[in-house]
Amino acid sequence: MNKWLFLCFLIFGCSERVVHFVAPNTSFDQYYTYGITNLKLNRQAPSAEASHLFSIIELSIKNEMDRRGYTKNVLSPDLIARYELIAVQQSQPINNQYNYSPAMVNNYRTSEEYGLLLELIDPASSKTIWQASVDLNKFDAKNRENTINTAVTRLFNTFQYKAGSNDLHPELDLSNKK
Numbered sequence: 215m216n217k218w219l220f221l222c223f224l225i226f227g228c229s230e231r232v233v234h235f236v237a238p239n240t241s242f243d244q245y246y247t248y249g250i251t252n253l254k255l256n257r258q259a260p261s262a263e264a265s266h267l268f269s270i271i272e273l274s275i276k277n278e279m280d281r282r283g284y285t286k287n288v289l290s291p292d293l294i295a296r297y298e299l300i301a302v303q304q305s306q307p308i309n310n311q312y313n314y315s316p317a318m319v320n321n322y323r324t325s326e327e328y329g330l331l332l333e334l335i336d337p338a339s340s341k342t343i344w345q346a347s348v349d350l351n352k353f354d355a356k357n358r359e360n361t362i363n364t365a366v367t368r369l370f371n372t373f374q375y376k377a378g379s380n381d382l383h384p385e386l387d388l389s390n391k392k
Contacts (some may be wrong), residue, residue: 228276234346242343242375248284248334249276249291252298267291270359271297275332275367283377293334293343300329300347327351330362332369346372 227253227296244306250272260268284293328350333342345370350361371387 232346232348232368232372234369235344236340237341240343241380242382243378245292245336245375246285246377247287247291248279248293248295249286250297250347250350251293253296255300260365265297267358271299271330271366275365278366278370278373282373282375282383285377291337294337296333296335298331300331302327302329330365330369332366334373336341344373346370 219259229274252268252271279286279295303324303326305324307322330350331347332345334344335342348365348369350365367388371389374382374384374386376386377381
């Protein structure tokens with residue numbers, strides 16, 4: 215399953231529903247360490263604002279992986295936590311036809327939609343073992359740090375494996391806890 219399927223959900227499904235995928239027949243008991251990357255970040259230098267957002271995302275990912283007992287290892291990780299902020303711009307025509315004129319004036323309304331995609335990749339096999347995405351448009355845009363932390367937690371609620379364990383741990387899903 216690839217990220218384009220998740221992009222379709224982000225573009226056409228305007229809800230804040232988390233879409234996720236866990237690779238079948240994965241032996242989660244072999245994973246103990248992780249590293250974090252944003253592959254697009256390696257291509258060009260981000261703006262100061264983007265760097266700040268990326269640091270918030272990375273800290274939030276670290277907190278979630280630590281909560282599951284994984285240890286950060288940048289040199290030789292068992293898993294790579296990859297994230298991507300996705301922005302899609304849409305233009306919708308606004309049809310303004312006035313009653314007194316046969317002329318039709320077409321204007322366009324442009325909007326941007328944002329999403330967050332997270333993946334856990336096994337670098338030994340180059341396979342994605344878990345992937346989740348969420349639409350960020352329904353979250354509080356004024357408090358970006360809280361928005362990102364909430365989004366990352368919601369995504370990781372679907373990854374219920376502790377380090378070195380094949381067993382599901384439903385207590386890792388914080389969505390039902392107050």
